[in-house]
Amino acid sequence: MEVIKSYLDNIFMNLPKNKEMERLKNEMYYNMEERYHELKIEGKPENEAIGIVISEFGNVNELLEEMGIDPEENKGDYTLIDVEESRKFISLKNKTSRLIGIGVGLILLGVSLLILISLLVDRNLILQTLPKNTRETIPVIILLLMVIPAVVLFIYSGTKLQKFKFIEDGQFDLTSDV
Numbered sequence: 670m671e672v673i674k675s676y677l678d679n680i681f682m683n684l685p686k687n688k689e690m691e692r693l694k695n696e697m698y699y700n701m702e703e704r705y706h707e708l709k710i711e712g713k714p715e716n717e718a719i720g721i722v723i724s725e726f727g728n729v730n731e732l733l734e735e736m737g738i739d740p741e742e743n744k745g746d747y748t749l750i751d752v753e754e755s756r757k758f759i760s761l762k763n764k765t766s767r768l769i770g771i772g773v774g775l776i777l778l779g780v781s782l783l784i785l786i787s788l789l790v791d792r793n794l795i796l797q798t799l800p801k802n803t804r805e806t807i808p809v810i811i812l813l814l815m816v817i818p819a820v821v822l823f824i825y826s827g828t829k830l831q832k833f834k835f836i837e838d839g840q841f842d843l844t845s846d847v
Contacts, residue, residue, distance in 0.1 A: 672719050673701050701726060748841045755843070758833050765826035772819035772826075779815025783808045 681694045701722050708718035750758075786808040789795045796804045835841055 673705065673722065674698065676723055677701070697726065748835050750836070750841050750843050758836060761829060761833065765829055768822045768826045772822035775815045775819040775822075779812040779819075782815070783812040786811060 677694055677698055681690060684690050704725065705718050705722045708721055709715070713721065786795070787805075790804045790808065796807065799807075830837075
């Protein structure tokens with residue numbers, strides 16, 4: 670069945686990437702698979718059954734014409750990405766990944782400092798002159814001072830990547846030079 674799938678992938682490679690084409694491709698695959706199984710039940714060898722299936726379904730352009738689909742009309746919901754755009758995305762993804770890493774590091778540092786300072790306060794090794802409530806609040810304040818910039822970095826990274834959300838959703842196609 671991989672042969673039929675590859676055949677369909679090659680046929681639909683140059684056609685617009687939209688929901689209608691995706692539906693047509695899936696429908697054709699289902700019909701071809703069903704016909705293949707019928708031929709196998711009739712006793713045809715695998716290669717012969719695949720050949721018959723492919724020849725019976727004919728030219729995709731004829732099928733598109735029969736269904737009233739113009740491949741040049743409506744290039745689809747997918748965005749075409751060229752080399753320059755792909756480089757911008759990769760560069761931005763690298764930068765935002767570093768920012769997210771720094772944010773995670775800040776949170777881990779804040780939690781570590783919370784634990785360390787809490788232990789030192791509990792053992793009366795630091796901040797002994799302050800009232801008990803203040804001594805217990807300081808580690809939490811330090812944690813928040815680490816979490817706040819981390820959250821800002823997360824939000825900033827998310828907004829920067831928002832214009833490339835269609836890539837994360839898989840709603841894109843690459844030009845042949847990419």
